[in-house]
Every structure is written in C-alpha cells, then in structure tokens.
Amino acid sequence: MTRTTTAIPGRRLHYAWVVAGVAFVALVGAAGFRAAPGPLMVPLHDELGWSTTTLSAAVSVNLVLYGLTAPFAAALMDRFGVRRVVSVALVLIAAGAALSTLARQAWQLTLTWGLLIGLGTxxxxxxxxxxxxxxxxVRRRGLVLGILTAGGAAGQLIFLPIVAYLAETTGWRSASLLIAGVALAVVPLVILLLRDQPADLGLAPYGGTTVQPTPPATGNAAARALSALGMAAHHRSFWALAAAFGICGATTNGLVGIHFIPSAHDHGMPTTTAAGLLAVVGVFDIAGTIASGWLTDRIRPQLLLLGYYAFRGVGLLVLPWLLSASLHPSIVVFVVVYGLDWVATVPPTVTLCRTLFGERGTIVFGWVFAAHQLGAATAALAAGIVRDTFGSYYWAWIGGAALCGIAAVLSVATRAAGPSPSSGPPADPQPLPTAAAAAELTP
Incomplete structure (x- = not known):
C-alpha cells in the first residue's frame, strides 16, 4: 500500500543519509583488497618466485568474478535484502584475505584472491x-552515487600506503591480515544500522512524498538477473554502455590499478613512492567522483562520458614518458588528472541504465559493471604478458590510450530516452500495482 508521509517535527536528518553513511563505510572496508595487488606483487614474486603473468592471472580471476557476481548480487539484494548480502560479502572478503597468507602454490592464491575475494567484492x-x-x-541521487562510488577511492587512499608499508617492513602476510580484520570490523555496523528500504521504517525516500513498501522479490535470483540481461540485450545502447564501461575497467582497475606500481618500479621508483602516487589518485578520485555525481544531476550523461574518456586517453598516451626513478611535476599532474577521472564514469553510467531500463536498471547496471570487470581482468592479464614479452609496459599504455578513444565514441552513440537531468527534479517513482490490480491485468 502507498501512503503519503510528511516531515516529522524535530526530525532534521532523513534516515536515508544514515544508510548512505553506513554504505560508504562498508564500501571503504571492502576496498582493502582493491589496494593490495599492486604493492603485494613484488614481495610475492621475490618470496615465492611466481612470475608477473602468474600473479596477474590470479588478479584476473578476482576481477572477472568481481564483475560477474554483480548482477546476481543485485537480484539477491532484491530477494533476501541488502543487509544480509552485504554481511556475507564482507565475511567472504575477510576469509579470502586471511587464508591467502597460507598460500604456497599459485592455485591457492587463485582460490583465495580469485574465488573468495572475487565473490565477496x-x-x-x-x-x-x-x-x-x-x-x-529521489532527489540528490546522482550526488549520492558519486559519494558512495568515492567510498572505494577512500578505501584505496586509506589502505594503499599502509599495505605498501607493511609489505616492505613486516611482510605481505601482515598486510593481508589487516585487510581481513577491517572487513570483519564493518559487519556489526551493517547489521545494526543498514536497512533494506525506506518503507521498513515507514518513510518515503529522500525527496519523495509517498511510502511505497516493495514486496520482496520471489523466485530464483539468478533467473531474475538473466531475464534482465535478456531484456537489455535487445537494446543497442546497452551494448554501447557495456563496451565503453569495459574499457573503463581495462584502463583503471586492470591497467593502472594493478600495473602502475610494477611499471614505476621498472623505472627505478621505490615501491612506497609509487604506492603514494596511486594513493593520491584515490584522493582526487573522491573529489572527481562526487563532482561527477553533482554534474550528472545537471548535464547529459553522454557528454560527461565523452569528456572523461577523452582526458583519460591523453593521460595514458603520455604516461610512458612521465615515469622515472624520481618524482617530478609532470607525473604529479598525471596522477591528479587521472584521479579526477578514475571512476567519474560511474554516476552517468548508472543514470543512463536507470533512464533506459527503469526499475530493472540496477540489475542491468550489474551486467554493465560485469563488462567493466571483464575489461579489467583482460587488461590485467594482457599487461602482464606484455611486460614479460617485451620487457616493459610501453605497449600496454599505448593500447589503453587507443581503447579510451573507442570508449569516447561509444558514449556519444548511447541514446537515452526522456528529459535531460537538467530539466527539473525527478518525480516520485510510481507505486507498484496491488496484487488485485495485477491479477486484473493478467490475461
């Protein structure tokens, strides 16, 4: 049943902001492993003798599962609730990070880094x-998307220097145990404060005026995820979004996130210095993503994506000439610009998915995000092969720049129906039909 709600006297903070705050902290806690592979690859190679390709393969499995799990996780959240799914995910991350300290063979690292942490993240x-x-x-949706997306960047900022320091001083196992402990520490906060939807508390969404209890989804979550994919696959814009976001993943998590530190190390830069630069990417990533969310509420998403991919391509094109043994202004400029652009693509991409596919837009975005991670996994493995084959990362950076040009073109080709975000505030979502009304509509 839908009912109208009014502001509660004396209540200044809508609980939506509490939920957003808890979600932000949970995303920060889950981001520990996202900061780990880069600084841990060199110590693992030195201790266990595994090649860059072998280590990159384990990371690639993680990135593939990180992406392919997303649409099914969205369906599971509809079926079982956000709180349960997130709590289990954090436990999986903690288990994978802790058990990785016992790895003695490459397949064991693939099991922990790849399978457990991949499913959890x-x-x-x-x-x-x-x-x-x-x-x-309802209102401020783009801004909130930007803030929550920045949670991962904040996690990178917090964990990357610590992981790099621990890897060089006390060993990579200490860094892994830190990641496990932080993920577990967030679980009680999620259980106590996170709620599945505003109607659970008798509230309308922030900016809305109606309380709309949504009945829990029934049936198989996997079937719901696959059904959403089948529906979206008939739209060319879905494939354009998926391909562009795949390139986004290739040129961030897969290429720079995994291989920037080893590449800088090849040029004589200390690992801690390179990790510090990557952490600076996280600093400006937060600002860039929040700003992108604010802009997404005002500017057509396609134009934002065009600009983001174009700037990223230019950065990758010049990177081979910027890396050296010491810090200099040009590499700092690259880090700042790349940080502002890192995941600024997320708010406009999510907005396009919702505009195109309505209530199933979140699950569809899960599939678009799966493409993001497939691109990241491919780039992580390909860059490792390039490094082992040619002795440097030069062609990996040039290839990434070329892919960004393709993503910019695909972004312009994406067409979303409806008014632009700048045409006014969104209306309340329409209430779901009652069971009786649905029965009357059923042939």
Missing part, C-alpha cells in the same frame, strides 16, 4: 551503491 560492487541510491533517494 563482487557482491559489494557498485551495484550496492546503485541499489542504495535508487531505493533511498
């Missing part, structure tokens, strides 16, 4: 942010 992927923003916010 995939369930905590950007579909979690999209679910919170879409359920709890």
């Amino acid at each position: 995939g369930s905590m992927a950007l579909v979690f942010a999209a679910t919170i923003a879409n359920r709890w916010f």
Whole structure:
C-alpha cells in the first residue's frame, strides 16, 4: 500500500543519509583488497618466485568474478535484502584475505584472491551503491552515487600506503591480515544500522512524498538477473554502455590499478613512492567522483562520458614518458588528472541504465559493471604478458590510450530516452500495482 508521509517535527536528518553513511563505510572496508595487488606483487614474486603473468592471472580471476557476481548480487539484494548480502560479502572478503597468507602454490592464491575475494567484492560492487541510491533517494541521487562510488577511492587512499608499508617492513602476510580484520570490523555496523528500504521504517525516500513498501522479490535470483540481461540485450545502447564501461575497467582497475606500481618500479621508483602516487589518485578520485555525481544531476550523461574518456586517453598516451626513478611535476599532474577521472564514469553510467531500463536498471547496471570487470581482468592479464614479452609496459599504455578513444565514441552513440537531468527534479517513482490490480491485468 502507498501512503503519503510528511516531515516529522524535530526530525532534521532523513534516515536515508544514515544508510548512505553506513554504505560508504562498508564500501571503504571492502576496498582493502582493491589496494593490495599492486604493492603485494613484488614481495610475492621475490618470496615465492611466481612470475608477473602468474600473479596477474590470479588478479584476473578476482576481477572477472568481481564483475560477474554483480548482477546476481543485485537480484539477491532484491530477494533476501541488502543487509544480509552485504554481511556475507564482507565475511567472504575477510576469509579470502586471511587464508591467502597460507598460500604456497599459485592455485591457492587463485582460490583465495580469485574465488573468495572475487565473490565477496563482487557482491559489494557498485551495484550496492546503485541499489542504495535508487531505493533511498529521489532527489540528490546522482550526488549520492558519486559519494558512495568515492567510498572505494577512500578505501584505496586509506589502505594503499599502509599495505605498501607493511609489505616492505613486516611482510605481505601482515598486510593481508589487516585487510581481513577491517572487513570483519564493518559487519556489526551493517547489521545494526543498514536497512533494506525506506518503507521498513515507514518513510518515503529522500525527496519523495509517498511510502511505497516493495514486496520482496520471489523466485530464483539468478533467473531474475538473466531475464534482465535478456531484456537489455535487445537494446543497442546497452551494448554501447557495456563496451565503453569495459574499457573503463581495462584502463583503471586492470591497467593502472594493478600495473602502475610494477611499471614505476621498472623505472627505478621505490615501491612506497609509487604506492603514494596511486594513493593520491584515490584522493582526487573522491573529489572527481562526487563532482561527477553533482554534474550528472545537471548535464547529459553522454557528454560527461565523452569528456572523461577523452582526458583519460591523453593521460595514458603520455604516461610512458612521465615515469622515472624520481618524482617530478609532470607525473604529479598525471596522477591528479587521472584521479579526477578514475571512476567519474560511474554516476552517468548508472543514470543512463536507470533512464533506459527503469526499475530493472540496477540489475542491468550489474551486467554493465560485469563488462567493466571483464575489461579489467583482460587488461590485467594482457599487461602482464606484455611486460614479460617485451620487457616493459610501453605497449600496454599505448593500447589503453587507443581503447579510451573507442570508449569516447561509444558514449556519444548511447541514446537515452526522456528529459535531460537538467530539466527539473525527478518525480516520485510510481507505486507498484496491488496484487488485485495485477491479477486484473493478467490475461
């Protein structure tokens, strides 16, 4: 049943902001492993003798599962609730990080880094942010998406220097145990404060005026995820979005996120210095993503994506000439610009998915995000092969720049129906039909 709600006297903070805050902290806690592979690859190679290709393969499995889990996690959140799915995901991340300290063979690292952490982080992927923003916010949705997306960047900022320091001083196992401990520490906060939807508390979404209890989804979550994919696959814009976001993943998580530190190390830069630069990417990533969310509420998403991919391509094109043994202004400029652009693509991409596919937009975005991670996994493995084959990362950076040009063109080709975000505030979502009304509509 739908009912109208009014502001509660003396209540200044809508609980949507509490949920968003808890979601932000959870995303920060889950981001520990996202900061780990880069600084841990060199110590693992030195201690266990595994090649860059072998280590990159384990990371690639993680990135593939990180992406492919996302649409099913979105369906599971509809079926079992956000709180349950997120709690289980954090436990999986903690288990994978802790058990990785016992790895003695490459397949064991693939099991822990790849399978366990891949499933856990995939369930905590950007579909979690999209679910919170879409359920709890009518107004400020783009801004909230930007803030929650920045949670991963904040996690990178917090953990990357610590992981790099621990890897060089006390060993990579200490860094892995830190990641496990932080993920577990967030679980009680999620259980106590996170709620699945505003109607659970008798509230309308922030900016809305009606309380709309949504009945829990029934049936098989996997079937719901696959059904959403089948529906979206008939739209060319879905494939354009998926391909462009795949390139986004290739040129961030897969290429720079995994291989920037080893590449800088090849040029004589200390690992801690390179990790510090990557952490600076996280600093400006936060600012860039929040700003992108604000802009997404005002500017057509296609134009934003065009600009983001173009700037990223230029950065990758000049990177081979910027890396050296010491810090200099040009590499700092690259880090700042790349940081502002890192995941600024997320708010406009999520907005396009919702505009095109309505209530199933979150699950569809899960599939678009799966393409993001497939691109990241491919780039992570390909860059490792390039490094082992040619002795440097030069062609990996040039290839990434070329891909960004393709993504810019695909972004312009994406067409979303409806008014631009700048045409006015969104209306309340329409109430779901009652069971009786649905029965009358059924042939």
